[in-house]
Amino acid sequence: MGIQFDAAISTFTLQTARTTYRMRVDERGRLLHMYYGRRIGRGDLRELYPPADHGFSPDYYPCRRRRGVSPDVLPQEYTGCNVGDFRLSCLVVRDGMTGAAGADFLYDSHEITPGKYTLEGLPCAHDEDSEAETLYIRMKDPVTGLVLVLLYGVFARQDVITRAVRLENAGTAPLRLEKAASACLDLPFGDWDLVHFHGRHAMERKMERPPLPHAITTVSSTRGASSHHHNPFVILCDHTATEDHGLCYGVMPVYSGSHRTDIEVDQNGLTRLVTGLHDERFSWQLEPGESFTAPEVLLCCTPDGLGDLSRHYHTFLRRNICRSPFRYARRPVLINNWEATYFDFNTESICRIAEKAASLGVEMMVLDDGWFGKRDDDNTGLGDWFVNEKKLPGGLQPLIERVNALGMKFGLWVEPEMVSEDSDLYRAHPDWALTLPGRTPAMGRNQLVLDMGRPEVVDYLTQRLSTLLRENHIEYIKWDMNRNMSDVYSRALPPERQGETAHRYMLGVYKLLDRLTTAFPHVLFEGCAGGGGRFDAGMLCYFPQIWCSDNTDAIERLSIQHGTSFGYPVSCMGAHVSACPNHQTGRTVPLWTRAVVAMSGTFGYELDLGRLTDEECDQVRDQIKTFQRYYDVIQNGAYYRLSDPDRQPRYVAWQTVTDTESLVSLVLTHPEANARPLHLCLKGLEEDALYKVDELNVYGVTATPESGDNPASQVGAVCSGSMLMYAGYILPHLIGDAPSVQLHLTRLP
CATH class of the missing domain: 2.70.98.60 (alpha-galactosidase from lactobacil brevis)
Known part of the structure; x- marks a missing residue:
């Protein structure tokens, strides 16, 4: 070779x-x-x-x-x-x-x-x-x-x-x-x-x-x-x-x-x-x-x-x-406040979310957009990376100390590559934004793109973000980028070099990311660009995980994560359990099914936990324990697609396999009357090895399954790898709106 x-x-x-x-x-x-x-x-x-x-x-x-x-x-x-x-x-x-x-x-x-x-x-x-x-x-x-x-x-x-x-x-x-x-x-x-x-x-x-x-x-x-x-x-x-x-x-x-x-x-x-x-x-x-x-x-x-x-x-x-120290490290289960509060929060409301999350087993509190500058909506403040003390009296550190006292880590959202016209940064440096001479610019989210090809812009952001990370015990950064580039013109380049602007922008972004990830190796960085708008191998050099999509509807996520899996590993797919009815689609999906889908990613929560019932809180506790129990096989196992959503629209199924265990997950997307059996041929197992069914959990079934179809009766069964892969396995009968199944197998010595 x-x-x-x-x-x-x-x-x-x-x-x-x-x-x-x-x-x-x-x-x-x-x-x-x-x-x-x-x-x-x-x-x-x-x-x-x-x-x-x-x-x-x-x-x-x-x-x-x-x-x-x-x-x-x-x-x-x-x-x-x-x-x-x-x-x-x-x-x-x-x-x-x-x-x-x-x-x-x-x-x-x-x-x-x-x-x-x-x-x-x-x-x-x-x-x-x-x-x-x-x-x-x-x-x-x-x-x-x-x-x-x-x-x-x-x-x-x-x-x-x-x-x-x-x-x-x-x-x-x-x-x-x-x-x-x-x-x-x-x-x-x-x-x-x-x-x-x-x-x-x-x-x-x-x-x-x-x-x-x-x-x-x-x-x-x-x-x-x-x-x-x-x-x-x-x-x-x-x-x-x-x-x-x-x-x-x-x-x-x-x-x-x-x-x-x-x-x-x-x-x-x-x-x-x-x-x-x-x-x-x-x-x-x-x-x-x-x-x-x-x-x-x-x-x-x-x-x-x-x-x-x-x-x-x-x-x-x-x-x-990926170069991050976190590429193989166990990552914390987090709660993000975005869909719970949007811009309307203060220290006390964030602490209430953190307290509830800690009681359920969540390991990190992430504060999303709105903590800085004059930022009560998405029209102002980008570029002014200074704490808004009207919302957070005393700055970030008192909040972080209260979150840490709960046994939780603290994370923060930033969008460094952008600037709002209504910001101190833009008023001081309007030439730092990409705009065409003599034209009013097209606006996305009422914000402009900074000229990251200018060394002084990269230096400013390096200094501001480094100060933020040095002065506060921040252990996670969600790095967002919420508009694409138009009006591409750099006031730092002569006319004959204007065609270099867009590529120089990316070189500047890479330089900034290299500086920060090198200087702060203890910080877990997650990439985001309005969700999955910059989900690529270049970003994975700096970010061990990327927010897969702003669409948190579990049924929609099945298709998104299926397509993503063709090139990119589970360990880099940012995925959360969100509120229902879903904020993007209005769909309602069982809480456990939302968790099964999010477990095929980095796993976390993005909803107001205070609105959950006691029963739902118990489910969250169990979901976190289940994810932690299955963490190694999910994050480190070989990934197998067991279905094609376009050719088999009834369900989506996938499997992860290590040398010692395997986890099979299935979500029923289209229940049928007089349904055929849910038959799967598993993959990636050793033909001659024996596997024991350790757990078979059915979630979100809204009516009683047929008699004789009790999942508990299958637990403890021992099957050869060849039987499971070639003869296949029949999962329990599922009915209702988007029920799901998890099947865990342990290889016997």
């Missing part, structure tokens, strides 16, 4: 446990992509690509008479610009002196090193236990002097290959980048479905799986964020791929800003995927001696289906992307 170079045939091979990635430098010095897929042995792959003359596909100049050697036909590792490949391009670069757009990269050198490369100013995977190797391939355009450095990080045991690109101006004239993708993946053979995750605010990451047409399909965001609308993670898979079988390719950018992934099926059936920064309104001035680095991309390939691909990403993100 690892990285090999065969000089005899000028071929690079990146070998992982189950996959092979192969490239070749051809006779003209261009780098061709030869293969990525199931692991293969030795052999010269040139025979797969015989010369062929295709009409209107121009040949390289030296081949103009014999023809059949066209950049428009050959599989490319990273494309040039304006040199005869009419398919998707990776790059648009313009000579600053002549205005000509063009680049044709030829192989210069390569280097193989132990360990994993790093990227200056950008989040990227790290080498956790000296597993990785790095391949640098240096290419050069002889006309402009532009150097292309392709970076590959190979995590052989995990079947993950990372890719990134660095562009260096080694010429004498300035260059202007108008597109700079992170990776190109050419798949010359095969027919594929595209799995992508679309949505909107409060309904994120809805999975969709169309077959690729003979056209260009785009998954993108121009919002300055990875967005609620099109998550940057995509999958290409066989038409016949299932959860358990079929070839799948995952492509996950490590970036949180505007992104673009294009997939084209060309005239010969080759599928090309190009991914990276969105090129709309993007440009980057590259003076002689300067360089530009495009964000990293995580590639994973598996022949064993969508579920196996997901589990590879779950493990890798937690192990090699």
Whole structure:
């Protein structure tokens, strides 16, 4: 395994446990992509690509008479610009002196090193236990002097290959980048479905799986964020791929800003995927001696289906992307006051919530929006990160001391990247906001976006938030971002560099997050962007968990968390039990079912506990104890989807498995009269091992189940793993509005 170079045939091979990635430098010095897929042995792959003359596909100049050697036909590792490949391009670069757009990269050198490369100013995977190797391939355009450095990080045991690109101006004239993708993946053979995750605010990451047409399909965001609308993670898979079988390719950018992934099926059936920064309104001035680095991309390939691909990403993100000390640490069950009070609170009302929560077993009190500046609604105060002492006399510390005295930790909400027009910060520094000259700006939540590309803005926020964290015993920060970027113009940049504003914004955000998470490692940071509007691998480098969605309706959350699970682990999904009727949908769901859904995440509460009945309070106590009892298998187990909400609308079921135990959860979303049995084939168990049914709990049934269907009668049953996986298991009969089941199995020694 690892990285090999065969000089005899000028071929690079990146070998992982189950996959092979192969490239070749051809006779003209261009780098061709030869293969990525199931692991293969030795052999010269040139025979797969015989010369062929295709009409209107121009040949390289030296081949103009014999023809059949066209950049428009050959599989490319990273494309040039304006040199005869009419398919998707990776790059648009313009000579600053002549205005000509063009680049044709030829192989210069390569280097193989132990360990994993790093990227200056950008989040990227790290080498956790000296597993990785790095391949640098240096290419050069002889006309402009532009150097292309392709970076590959190979995590052989995990079947993950990372890719990134660095562009260096080694010429004498300035260059202007108008597109700079992170990776190109050419798949010359095969027919594929595209799995992508679309949505909107409060309904994120809805999975969709169309077959690729003979056209260009785009998954993108121009919002300055990875967005609620099109998550940057995509999958290409066989038409016949299932959860358990079929070839799948995952492509996950490590970036949180505007992104673009294009997939084209060309005239010969080759599928090309190009991914990276969105090129709309993007440009980057590259003076002689300067360089530009495009964000990293995580590639994973598996022949064993969508579920196996997901589990590879779950493990890798937690192990090699997230850097937080909390990535494996047990996290507290929290109560957030937002849906209980919104902006209307004071020290006493928050303490009453904390006292009630502590009596039920909740471990952390989180104070949400409204604690700072002049902030009684969402129209004012952002940017003024000073305590509003009319609401909180004496500041935060007296409140924190009272919360800590209850045996609870204390957390706080912030939204540092934004500013209100009605704020002292904006009045002092109106030029710090992104607004277009001579125009009134579009407003989201009556707030503007700070120009995070300005060092003084990052320095100000570093100082203000650091003071807040040093002077108060805060152990959790919820970091929100509640509008997307429009009116993108920086008053700190000259006209020719305005196309850099959006990307510089993300670089500034990353710099601020790196400073704070490094300086305050004891603080658990949770990301949020109006819920799941920035749920991506870039944010996970700093935040071990991200608020999954502002939609807390448990039935809606089933779909949201299902889609999220294709790329992201349970341990990073922020999920809470909220009030009913639900504040977003008006739906009523049993309290226990709300808890079962929230347990497939970080778990907490977001409601007024004082409104609960004594019976409901007892349920909350039991829910917290249940979550704590199942914590290890939920947070650290391998995750299996047991249902497809689109194909099996009756219920949603999922399972987590460790070496010693397994937890199966099911929510009945559409009860039926004269219902068929709830039959599940479990996954991830050892075939020859024996498993004991320790607990089988039915929640939220609003009528008496049929006689003889008592769940208690099944507790204590012993079954083989093979029986549970292949013959299956019948769950108790469920009736009522959204009842749920949890089945816990222990592997016998």
